[in-house]
Amino acid sequence: MRYKNVYALFRERVAQMRDRPAFWERGPTGWTSIGWAEWERDAHRFAWALLAEGLTPGAAVCILAGNAPVWPTSDVGTIIAGGVSVGIYPTSSAEQCRYIIDHSDAEFVVVDTVAQAEKIMRVRHELPKLKGIVAVDEEAARRFALVAYREFLQQGEAARARVEAEQRRRASEAHADETAIIVYTSGTTGLPKGACLSHRYIINSVESLRATIPIYDWDVTFSYLPYCHVAERISGLYNRLYAGTAAHFVTDVSKLDEYMTEVRPTVFASLPRFFEKIYARIQSDLARDTERERAAFHEALKLGHQVASLRRARQQIPIELQREYERRARPVLARVHDYFGGRLRLATSGGAPLPVEIGEFFDACGITILQAYGLTENVCVAFNRPDHYKFDAVGPPMPGCEVRIAEDGEIMVRSEMMFSGYYKEPERTAEVVRDGWLLTGDLGELDADGFLRITGRKKELIVTSTGKKIAPSFIENLLKSEPLISQAFVYGEGRSYLVALLTLNRAEAERRARSSGIAFKEFAELITRPEIEAMVRRAVEQVNARVSSTEQIKRFLILDRDFEIERDELTPTLKLRRETIARHFADRLKQIYGE
Numbered sequence: 185m186r187y188k189n190v191y192a193l194f195r196e197r198v199a200q201m202r203d204r205p206a207f208w209e210r211g212p213t214g215w216t217s218i219g220w221a222e223w224e225r226d227a228h229r230f231a232w233a234l235l236a237e238g239l240t241p242g243a244a245v246c247i248l249a250g251n252a253p254v255w256p257t258s259d260v261g262t263i264i265a266g267g268v269s270v271g272i273y274p275t276s277s278a279e280q281c282r283y284i285i286d287h288s289d290a291e292f293v294v295v296d297t298v299a300q301a302e303k304i305m306r307v308r309h310e311l312p313k314l315k316g317i318v319a320v321d322e323e324a325a326r327r328f329a330l331v332a333y334r335e336f337l338q339q340g341e342a343a344r345a346r347v348e349a350e351q352r353r354r355a356s357e358a359h360a361d362e363t364a365i366i367v368y369t370s371g372t373t374g375l376p377k378g379a380c381l382s383h384r385y386i387i388n389s390v391e392s393l394r395a396t397i398p399i400y401d402w403d404v405t406f407s408y409l410p411y412c413h414v415a416e417r418i419s420g421l422y423n424r425l426y427a428g429t430a431a432h433f434v435t436d437v438s439k440l441d442e443y444m445t446e447v448r449p450t451v452f453a454s455l456p457r458f459f460e461k462i463y464a465r466i467q468s469d470l471a472r473d474t475e476r477e478r479a480a481f482h483e484a485l486k487l488g489h490q491v492a493s494l495r496r497a498r499q500q501i502p503i504e505l506q507r508e509y510e511r512r513a514r515p516v517l518a519r520v521h522d523y524f525g526g527r528l529r530l531a532t533s534g535g536a537p538l539p540v541e542i543g544e545f546f547d548a549c550g551i552t553i554l555q556a557y558g559l560t561e562n563v564c565v566a567f568n569r570p571d572h573y574k575f576d577a578v579g580p581p582m583p584g585c586e587v588r589i590a591e592d593g594e595i596m597v598r599s600e601m602m603f604s605g606y607y608k609e610p611e612r613t614a615e616v617v618r619d620g621w622l623l624t625g626d627l628g629e630l631d632a633d634g635f636l637r638i639t640g641r642k643k644e645l646i647v648t649s650t651g652k653k654i655a656p657s658f659i660e661n662l663l664k665s666e667p668l669i670s671q672a673f674v675y676g677e678g679r680s681y682l683v684a685l686l687t688l689n690r691a692e693a694e695r696r697a698r699s700s701g702i703a704f705k706e707f708a709e710l711i712t713r714p715e716i717e718a719m720v721r722r723a724v725e726q727v728n729a730r731v732s733s734t735e736q737i738k739r740f741l742i743l744d745r746d747f748e749i750e751r752d753e754l755t756p757t758l759k760l761r762r763e764t765i766a767r768h769f770a771d772r773l774k775q776i777y778g779e
Contacts, residue, residue, distance in 0.1 A: 185360065185384065185387050185388055185391065185600075186387070186391065187387050188358075188359075188360055188383070189355075189356075189358040189359070189360060189362075189364075189383040189387075190260070190263050190264075190358075190364055190383050190386060190387070190422070191263065191264045191355040191356060191358060192356075193387065193422075193425065193426060194224070194227075194260055194264070194425065195224075197220070197425055197426070197428055198220050198221065198223070198224040200428060201220040201401065201428045202219070202220050202221045202224075203219065203220075203221070204219065204220060204401075204428075204430070205217035205218065205219055205220075205430045206218055206219060206220040206222075206223045206256075206430055206431075207223070207253055207256070207407075207430060207431055207432075207433060208430060208431070208432040208433065208447075209252070209253065209433050210432070210433070210434075210435070210439075210443065215432065215446070215447070217430075218253050220428075223253075223256065223257060223260075226253075226257045226261070226337055227256075227257050227260040227261040227264060228261070228264065228340070228344075228351070229261070229337040229338075229340035229341050229344075230257055230258055230261030230262070230265075230336070230337060230340055231261045231262070231264045231265035231340065231351050231355075232265075232340035232341070232343050232344050232347050232348060232351060233336045233337065233339045233340030233343065234261070234262065234265040234267060234292060234340075235265055235343070235347040235350055235351055236339060236340065236343035236346065236347055237292070237315060237316055237339075238291075238315060239265055239266070239267050239291055239292065239315075240291060241266045241267075241354060242266065242267070242268060242362075242363070243267050243268065243289065243290070243291045244267065244268045244269075244270045244288040244289055244290040244291065244366065245258065245262040245267050245268070245269055245270065245290060245291065245292045245293070245294065246270045246271070246272055246281075246284065246285050246288065246290045246292070246293045246294070247259060247269065247270070247271050247272065247293075247294045247411070247412070248272040248274065248276070248281060248293060248294065248295045248296070248300045248303070248304070249274065249294060249295060249296035249297075249300065249320065250274050250296060250297075250435050251407045251408055251409075251410070251411060251433045251434060251435060252296065252320075252433055252435060253433070254294065254296060254320050254333060255271075255411045255421075256411075256421055258294045259271075259365070259411070259421065260425075263355075263358075263364050263365070264351065264354075264355040265351055265354065265355075266351075266354030266355065266358065267291075268288075268363050268364065268365060268366055269364070269365045269366075270284065270288045270290060270365065270366045270367075270368070270378070271365075271367065271368075271410070271411055271412025271413075271417070272284050272285075272368075272412055273410055273412050273413075273756040274300065274410065275749050275750070275756055276303075276756075277303070278303040278304070278306045278307050279307070280376075281303050281304060281307065282307035282310055282311065283375065283376070284368050284376065284378075285304075285307075285311055285314065286310065286311055286313070287378060287607070287608070288366055288368075288378055288607065289313055290311075290313065290314065291313060291314065291315045291316075292314070292315060292316050292317070292318065293314065293316075293317045293318070294317075294318045294319075294320070294333070295317065295318070295319050295320070295321075295324065295330075296319075296320040296321060297320070297321050297324065298321055298323055298324040298327065300324075301317070301319050301321070301324035301325075301327070301328050301330065302328075304317060305328050316331055317330045317331070318330065318331050318332075318333050318336045319331070319332060319333060320332075320333040322334070358383060359383070360382065360383045360384040360387075361382050361383070361384055361604070362382060362383060363380040363381065363382055363604060364381060364382060364383045364385075364386055365381050365386070365417065366378045366379065366380055366381070366607055367379050367381060367412070367413075367414045367417065367560050368412075369560045377606045377607075377609060377612060378606060378607035378608075378609075379414075379560045379561055379603045379605075379606060379607075380603060380604040380605055380606070380607050381414075381603055381604070382603075382604050384600065384601075385601055385602065385603060385604070386418065386422050387422075387426075388564075388584060388599075388600045388601045389418050389422075389563055389564045389601045390418065390419075390422050390423050390425075390426045391426075391583075391584075392564040392582045392583045392584045392585065392601060393418075393419055393423050393564060393567075393582075394423070394426065394427070395582075395583040396564075396567045396569065396582055396583065397530060397532065397554065397567065397569070397570065398427070399423065399424070399427045399429050399451050399530070400427055400428075400429065401427060401428035401429055402450075403427070403429050403450045403451045403529075403530075404430070404432070404447060404448065404449045404450045404451070404527075405420075405424065405429055405430070405431050405432065405449055405450075405451045405452070405453075406431065406432050406433075406434050406440070406443070406447065406449055406452065407420055407421075407424075407431040407432065407433050407434065408433075408434035408437055408440060409453070409454070409455070410756065412756075413756070413757060414558075414559075414560045414563050415453075415534055415535065415558070415563060418563045418564075419453060419532075419563070420453065429451075432447050432449075440458075441465075441523075444523065444524055444525045445522075445525055447525060448525030448526055448527050449524070449525055449527075449528060450527055450528060450529045450530070451528075451529065451530045451531075452524060452528055452530070452531050452532075453531075453532045453533075453534075454531075454532070454533060455533065455534070455535045455536065455758070456533050456535070456536050456537065456538040456539065456542070457536075457758070459531075459533060459538060459542055459546065459553060460539065460542055460667060460689065461691065462523050462524075463542050463545060463546075463667060464667060464689060464691040464692045464695065465523065465691065466520060466523065467667075467692070467695055468691060468695040471695055471698065471699050480516055481516055481517075481519075483512070483513075483516075484512060484513035484514075484516035484517050485513075485517065485545075485548050485549070487505075487508060487509045487512060487513040488509065488513050488517055488547075488548030488549055488550065489544070489548040490505060490509075491505065491506070491509050491513075491548075492544070492547040492548045492552075496547070496573065496574065498571075498572070514550070517548075517549045517550060520546070520549040520550075520551065521549070521550065521551065524551065528551060530554075530570070531546075531551055531552065531553045531554065532553065532554045532555075532556060532567075533553050533554070533555050533556070534555065534556045534557070534558070535757055535758065536661070536758065536759075537555070537578075537638065537661045537664075537665075538553060538555050538575065539661075539664060539665035539666075539667070540575045540576055540665060541665055541667070542665075542667070543555070543575035544575055547575070552570065552573065554567065554568040554569070554570065554573055554579070555567075555568050555573075555575070555577070555578050555579060556568070556578060556579060557578035557579070557636060557638060559624055559626075560603070561602060561603040561616065561622055561624075562585070562597050562599060562601055562602045562603065562622055562624075563601070564582045564584070564585055564599070564601050565578075565581065565582060565585055565587060565595075565597055565624075565636070566578045566579045566580060566581050566582060566585075566587065566635075566636040567579045567580075567582050568580075568635075574633075574635055576637065577631065577635035577636060577637045578635075578636050578637070578638060579635060579636065580633075580634045580635055580636070581634070581636065584599050584600055584601060585597060585598075585599040585601065586598045586599060587630065587636060588621075589628060589629060589630060590623075592642075593627040593628065593629070593639070593642075594623060594624065594625070594626070594627060594628075594642050595624045595626045595627065595628040595636070595638075596621045596622065596623055596624065597621065597622040597624060598620055598621050598622065602617075602622055603622075605617075625641060625642050625643055626638055626640070626641055626642065627639045627640040627641065627642055627655055639655055639658050640655020640656070640657050640658045641655065641657050644656055644657060644762060646674070646675070646676050646677050646682070647677060647678070648676055648677075648678070648679060648680060648681070648682075648734065649678055649679055649680045650680065650734070652734045654674075654676070654682065654734065654735055656673075656674035656675075656676075656682075656762075658735075659672075659674050659682070659684075659727065659731060659735055659737070660672040660673065660674050660684075660760075662727045662730060662731070663684065663686065663723065663724065663727055663737075666720075666723035666726070666727075667689060667692045668688060668689055668692050668693060668696065668719055668720065668723060669686055669687070669688065669689065669720065669723060670687045670688055670689040670690075670746055671686070671687040671746055671747050671760075672684055672685070672686050672687075673685040673686075673747070673760060673762070673765050673769075674737065675766060675773055679777065681736075681738040681739075682734075682735065682736065682737050682738060683737065683738060683739045683740060683741075683773065683776045683777065684724070684737045684739075684740040684741075685740070685741055685743055685765070685769055685772060685773070686720060686740055686741070686742050686743065687742070687743050687745065687746045687747065688711055688716070688720075688742060690707055693707070693710055693711070693716060694707070694710065696716075696719065697710055697713075697715075697716070700715060702715050702716070708744050711742050711744060716742075717742065720740070720742060721740075724737050724740055739776045739777075740776070741772055741775065741776050743769070743772070747760065747765060751764075751768065752764050753765050753768060
């Protein structure tokens with residue numbers, strides 16, 4: 185571990201990068217930069233203001249905001265004031281915000297918009313420990329009599345002479361094992377838990393990432409995944425801090441495609457659903473090409489698959505094949521690179537399995553998407569490598585992390601990157617840490633090459649009426665490997681067979697309808713067409729052919745909408761809340777079972 189705490193890392197990197205951009209914001213006239221020196225100045229001003237307002241050492245500061253300069257400034261500012269930074273998902277309800285603020289014993293909250301301020305004000309009377317609420321939006325500050333963020337920074341500058349010595353003492357003396365941030369797990373059941381992550385956790389995790397898939401100060405990146413999620417916090421914010429890499433903030437994800445062509449990133453970390461959407465766009469665009477153009481693309485793709493499969497197998501590519509690929513395939517497949525801006529060198533995916541078909545398609549086009557696996561309690565567990573990867577696995581263990589599989593199939597982890605425990609919940613901590621090993625709750629296996637495969641979730645096992653235990657997430661991920669299927673929910677607790685609720689990828693369904701000559705006016709009409717149901721049935725049958733008879737889906741129903749975060753059917757990280765879905769669609773499930 186090169187640095188003893190986050191402050192030491194921050195000061196050294198700012199000294200090296202002072203005159204260069206740290207962040208980019210998109211405004212009406214284009215992208216404008218925020219320099220490292222400005223980040224350092226405002227982070228210290230924020231810290232001084234916290235101290236001037238009486239921040240208790242080790243107290244929490246909650247950040248309820250989207251991806252914008254206020255997030256890293258408040259986050260690092262809190263840490264260098266001797267506080268603990270806590271993120272709240274922007275999609276959280278007022279009650280969810282209240283729970284996290286109260287449970288973390290937060291003394292301050294930062295909000296960005298009027299809507300977020302309204303949430304906090306609705307529950308303000310239930311938060312007696314709060315000393316202040318800071319609002320970025322000045323209209324929100326005026327409407328609710330809050331401190332404006334700009335004014336708060338000015339207050340910090342005015343208090344500098346009085347509090348700077350204390351700030352530097354707290355920051356420089358922070359021990360590696362002290363909690364720097366608390367990340368609340370989204371939780372598929374029950375209330376979220378606050379995982380305490382130390383300076384040691386942060387720095388060791390970043391150093392493990394750098395030994396696996398390093399990024400550099402010349403790389404071009406986006407920041408659009410929520411900072412309150414551990415992946416964007418560690419592999420995004422702190423990893424970029426360590427490398428000196430600038431980030432382009434994306435406040436409106438619907439504009440990400442547009443920004444791809446403007447920014448032309450070299451590194452892109454995302455979720456499987458984004459890559460699936462790009463794949464659907466490519467297929468839709470190909471459908472509009474001439475027959476000759478489509479034939480040329482598929483011929484080039486065939487060559488790309490040959491080259492990529494040899495590369496994955498770490499075998500020598502024959503010179504003749506390589507020459508043919510360079511001459512006939514690379515120029516044609518270049519159009520796929522354009523969807524990412526044309527200069528992508530590193531793409532990663534996490535949070536859920538990437539469908540093998542999607543991974544192999546992009547790999548054949550020269551864009552290798554590396555899957556990873558981690559969890560809030562230990563974010564760096566396994567990662568595919570640029571020169572050693574598979575699409576049906578999440579990769580070998582990362583540097584500094586040990587992985588073993590328990591007798592019941594549970595994945596166990598031990599490393600210097602483990603969390604310190606759940607805040608104020610020693611009993612729940614003891615449930616997941618045994619003899620220095622973290623019990624992940626995930627089921628998996630290590631193959632002959634040392635690659636980790638995730639096969640299910642231990643707590644989500646379905647027990648059928650015959651006593652068989654089945655991991656639904658494994659079957660759901662197989663179903664979602666069909667691009668037509670957007671979401672899948674497998675059910676069968678106490679039943680004699682499994683059924684599934686499925687939702688469709690709208691873009692892919694409409695593309696197939698057009699190419700098959702299926703007439704429709706509305707999407708709601710399309711999903712009822714027997715031709716579409718037949719396509720889904722074939723996908724289900726293909727999955728059934730890959731699993732045991734007890735794991736097969738006997739019946740399914742296509743829903744007219746996706747599962748939604750706002751309805752509490754998905755966590756903020758898009759994991760299924762199984763009990764909620766079963767409750768919301770109880771009538772549909774009875775319908776499938778003929779009740």
